[in-house]
């Protein structure tokens with residue numbers, strides 16, 4: 001015996017304000033034949049259509065709803081009038097995106113200008129930032145979009161020491177630096193756009209210098225070196241970037257001493 005019936009959230013009959021696509025629905029039901037009751041859970045996977053989805057309205061097909069929660073746990077506020085189920089998503093961070101109200105920039109408010117914007121060159125030229133360029137490039141509050149890996153590759157491309165400061169660089173070197181940021185990031189984006197099968201557990205299978213210490217420099221074939229810090233390493237090429245000078249590696253110095 002079978003009879004078609006709508007699934008919770010499957011397709012609202014009229015939904016001009018639909019903000020998500022329903023990707024998958026999994027029903028886990030227990031039948032109480034004597035009491036003529038069905039009880040269970042419905043897991044619905046949705047993909048946002050719009051940015052900043054804060055509230056979700058699903059067709060509740062006249063079921064009683066006792067609890068609404070995110071897949072990872074965490075109960076959500078909801079309202080239910082027998083026909084519609086309104087779920088308040090609040091400001092949960094989930095799989096890398098934020099759910100925010102209109103006009104609320106959330107964590108983006110603390111970000112510096114995008115690394116690919118023209119603002120980067122302006123920011124570097126005549127900068128009185130006394131920090132090393134490697135530090136400046138990977139500080140998301142100063143410029144957004146460059147991590148440690150790409151900071152290594154950018155400086156390798158620009159043939160600049162990771163220890164250089166903006167004030168120590170000539171206008172030409174600063175120009176090369178901005179151009180290298182653009183080139184390295186645009187090439188990386190090209191590669192990422194071609195990637196299939198999801199992200200690897202460790203990014204950086206296409207870095208030119210980053211993480212490749214001990215291997216030959218792709219430009220001069222000399223050995224790439226590293227400077228180790230507590231939680232990360234800076235990789236560079238002495239011949240291309242520091243005039244042959246090997247930068248002090250505290251970990252290495254401790255062993256040598």
Ligand SMILES: [Zn+2]
Nearest residue numbers: 217220237240
């Ligand atoms: Zn080199």
